[in-house]
Amino acid sequence: MLQNSFIFLPKIGLKKEQGLWNQGILHWDNFLQATQAQQMRGISTKIKGYYDQQLHEAKKALFAEDSFYFQQRLKSNQMWRLYEAFKDQAVFLDIETSGWYYGDITVIGMYDGYDTKTMVKGFTFDKKLLKKTLEAYKLLVTFNGSSFDLPIIERFFQQVVPKIPHIDLRHVCAKLGWTGGLKQIEKQQGIQRDPAVQTPEASDPVYLWQQYQATGEKEYLNTLVKYNEEDVINLKPLAEQAIKRLWNYTYPPHEPTKHHAPTTQKTTQTASADEAGQNQAH
Incomplete structure (x- = not known):
């Protein structure tokens, strides 16, 4: 590509x-x-x-x-266009907040295609660790991160987002006519979520945090973390589907993984959008 x-x-x-x-x-x-x-x-x-x-x-x-x-x-x-070359060194990132754009960050989730890393307010928030974690990657992938996740992270932590390419899947999807929030697009494209985080209460990260703060019951916090994990994990199949489709539209009739090189050479092959309520796509 x-x-x-x-x-x-x-x-x-x-x-x-x-x-x-x-x-x-x-x-x-x-x-x-x-x-x-x-x-x-x-x-x-x-x-x-x-x-x-x-x-x-x-x-x-x-x-x-x-x-x-x-x-x-x-x-x-x-x-x-950088996705295929750097996807093995990409981090998928998503945050949850206590009140949409102007609330506090409650959870930061990261996924490298194999494992998730989660930071929770009051437990594992650490600016130096977040900065070090993000700097290990070559590519950053979000859904609506340009408008939501990254500006909020910078407002709270300041200078932790590394200077690496950022792919905002919301805009990739929009080029394909895939509109709506992350959950809507997942459904449209057949990307599944754990049923445990699909009930009205379990799919509302603001409600889950508020209930955890009010009651101290870990069940609410655990559900919030699970919800965030589903967000970041599902960004990968969405990226795979959307970017492949967009490349095929851009570069017809060739498949996105074909390079048509005349010689063999080494090549590197290598936030949450919490529905429309969070800044249109969140």
Whole structure:
């Protein structure tokens, strides 16, 4: 997916990228191996030399697993193209609060595709630990995190979110016409949740926290943590489905995992949206 993309190059937008694909330039190596006799329409010899240099740098960055390199060059609405390359080093993140956007953070959940890590207010909140945990990853994935999770985390903890690419699945889904909150989209796409957190009470994180604060009963807190775990775990299958679908629309008729490289080379293959109540998607 990433090595089929040229949109991170200066002055190449979606239309020009599509033009390259239409000429059979489907992979970075296709571009690099094109000769002057096979001149690409709309790209001069001088500009091609400049782009060749940029692509060689991009290949080095990908080999070095330097996601920040691509973050600096891709627009935020194209960060999803990094998913296939860095998904094995991605963290899926989601928070719960005591009162939507202006409440306190009650739970921070993180999932690396294998294990979940949960921080709970009053028990395991630790700014240094949160910062260290997030810095171990190359890619951050949320649902509505641009508007909800990340601004709130920065407001409470300040300077803990690392400078790594961020994919907001809410916007990826919107490109596909998948609208609504996280739970609605999960249902639409056949992504299942544990029935234990689907009752009206168990699916309301604000209510669960308020009841825990009022009664001190751990059952409410445990249900809240479980609810958050379902949020972060379900972000991965949603990312897999949405990004694959969007890539197939962007790069037809080729599958997103095909690179069409002429030579074999090493490649790195590598908040909660609590329904519409939380800032439209939460």
